[in-house]
Amino acid sequence: MIKTDILIIGAGPTGLFTVFEAGLLKLKCHLIDALPQAGGQCSELYPKKPIYDIPGFPEILAGDLTKNLLEQSKQFEPGFTMGERAETIEKQEDGSFIVTTNKGTKHQAPIVAIAGGLGSFEPRKPLISNIASFEDNGVDYFIKDPEVYRDKRVVISGGGDSALDWSIFLADIASEVTLIHRRNEFRGALDSVEKVQELKSKGKITLITPAEVVNVIGNGKVEGVVVAQSQHIEKEFIVEADHFIPLFGLSPKLGPIGNWGLEIEKNAIKVDNALDYQTNIPGIFAIGDVNTYPGKLKLILCGFHEATLMCQAAYKIINPGKKYVLKYTTVSGIDGFDGSRKESPKAVVKAIN
Amino acid sequence: MEEQDINIKITDRDGVTHDVVAPTDMAMNLMEVVRSYELAPEGTIGVCGGMAMCASCQCYVESDTELPEMQDDEEAMLSEAFNVKDNSRLGCQIQMTPEMEGLIVTLAPES
Numbered sequence: 288m289i290k291t292d293i294l295i296i297g298a299g300p301t302g303l304f305t306v307f308e309a310g311l312l313k314l315k316c317h318l319i320d321a322l323p324q325a326g327g328q329c330s331e332l333y334p335k336k337p338i339y340d341i342p343g344f345p346e347i348l349a350g351d352l353t354k355n356l357l358e359q360s361k362q363f364e365p366g367f368t369m370g371e372r373a374e375t376i377e378k379q380e381d382g383s384f385i386v387t388t389n390k391g392t393k394h395q396a397p398i399v400a401i402a403g404g405l406g407s408f409e410p411r412k413p414l415i416s417n418i419a420s421f422e423d424n425g426v427d428y429f430i431k432d433p434e435v436y437r438d439k440r441v442v443i444s445g446g447g448d449s450a451l452d453w454s455i456f457l458a459d460i461a462s463e464v465t466l467i468h469r470r471n472e473f474r475g476a477l478d479s480v481e482k483v484q485e486l487k488s489k490g491k492i493t494l495i496t497p498a499e500v501v502n503v504i505g506n507g508k509v510e511g512v513v514v515a516q517s518q519h520i521e522k523e524f525i526v527e528a529d530h531f532i533p534l535f536g537l538s539p540k541l542g543p544i545g546n547w548g549l550e551i552e553k554n555a556i557k558v559d560n561a562l563d564y565q566t567n568i569p570g571i572f573a574i575g576d577v578n579t580y581p582g583k584l585k586l587i588l589c590g591f592h593e594a595t596l597m598c599q600a601a602y603k604i605i606n607p608g609k610k611y612v613l614k615y616t617t618v619s620g621i622d623g624f625d626g627s628r629k630e631s632p633k634a635v636v637k638a639i640n
Numbered sequence: 641m642e643e644q645d646i647n648i649k650i651t652d653r654d655g656v657t658h659d660v661v662a663p664t665d666m667a668m669n670l671m672e673v674v675r676s677y678e679l680a681p682e683g684t685i686g687v688c689g690g691m692a693m694c695a696s697c698q699c700y701v702e703s704d705t706e707l708p709e710m711q712d713d714e715e716a717m718l719s720e721a722f723n724v725k726d727n728s729r730l731g732c733q734i735q736m737t738p739e740m741e742g743l744i745v746t747l748a749p750e751s
Contacts, residue, residue, distance in 0.1 A: 332688055405687060411751065414722050446720050474716035535720050538694060538751075539687060554683030579682075 291317035294396035296373045299327020301575030301590030302402035303356035308598040310363030317366035321407035326353035362623025372407045374543045398601040403577040405539035413533045425509025436461045445534035451479040458491040465493040555579035563600035572597045651746040652679045662736045671697035671731035690732035695721035697731035698748035705743045722751040
């Protein structure tokens with residue numbers, strides 16, 4: 288059981304900044320995110336794109352903002368459960384919550400802060416009628432352990448970076464790699480496209496374009512896929528395979544959080560914006576893009592504000608009656624949980640003769 | 641209706657057609673017009689914010705309106721999207737300009 292003060296669901300910019308604000312109040316945080324890396328949309332969707340409305344940064348790349356936020360809060364030693372999706376929540380008799388992920392990892396905290404953005408990123412599944420029956424029996428939407436594919440015949444479909452990069456990576460592991468895409472053009476980093484071209488010439492990757500996988504065949508597990516190709520004339524044929532890996536990107540879904548008994552409106556969680564961004568369940572807060580209230584704007588800078596007010600409310604719940612006044616970091620510095628201290632240099636008092 | 645506004649017809653995912661008035665002076669695109677009229681639930685359209693990176697604003701263009709030419713990123717996204725037809729476009733890549741007067745579109749299913 289992982290125990291912490293504030294359990295944050297979602298390691299995007301709002302969740303990461305919560306760690307900093309909580310740290311100033313001596314509260315420890317742990318984050319859960321369905322993605323393997325921190326940053327949320329900033330890392331998953333547009334790491335190389337600039338953002339122009341972060342106060343104090345005329346321009347910053349989304350990936351750099353993530354890096355900075357991690358750096359800013361690192362002395363408060365946040366814990367991370369990455370690549371797991373928060374699945375269930377149970378209120379305990381002492382008022383705390385236990386949140387369990389899809390992989391069974393349990394977390395306990397008196398405060399839960401949902402900073403889930405648009406939801407957890409789920410793979411976009413191609414519209415193949417029988418595909419669901421092959422999931423975990425040869426059809427994979429993520430590649431977790433490349434060794435699974437050693438000396439196996441693999442079909443990958445998709446036209447983006449992940450389809451290209453995994454084709455390249457698996458070319459050395461699998462016995463056969465077939466890459467199928469609806470167009471001749473791929474969208475990916477130039478060197479990835481060139482590398483696939485090179486592996487194709489060497490016969491290490493079979494490329495089928497413009498084409499689409501229209502059916503999966505097999506008895507209980509994948510034995511091949513039916514490919515429809517439309518070059519010159521329409522034709523359908525079978526490619527024998529042990530694994531079919533469709534890589535069509537990820538799309539965010541509110542997911543299991545939607546079943547936690549929280550008041551939902553417009554695919555977002557209703558909160559009290561007059562006070563502290565608490566939901567209808569005391570002790571559970573929702574901050575950033577995942578919440579809604581009159582006048583809500585889905586902006587990173589609004590998420591930062593919401594996180595800050597939420598932490599003050601969390602302090603009062605965790606430390607009932609305990610006195611506290613807001614301090615300025617410039618005045619009091621920052622004491623990290625790792626023993627580090629940051630402070631402004633002391634002014635020198637010296638006479639000038 | 642102001643002078644700079646245009647009229648467009650949008651059929652939502654439930655098959656209901658809406659006549660809407662869109663401003664051409666606010667740098668809005670079709671996806672944003674759909675959101676401003678709440679013709680699709682929040683979180684089901686414009687997920688990536690309008691970067692041609694998610695296809696949640698895919699629509700079928702049913703008028704012969706002369707549309708802005710498709711850029712590489714839109715074309716690449718549509719090549720990975722589902723339910724794509726010959727008249728598919730991403731709403732976020734169609735700016736509301738006076739030339740879009742009379743545009744008729746249907747929102748593609750959510751995927």
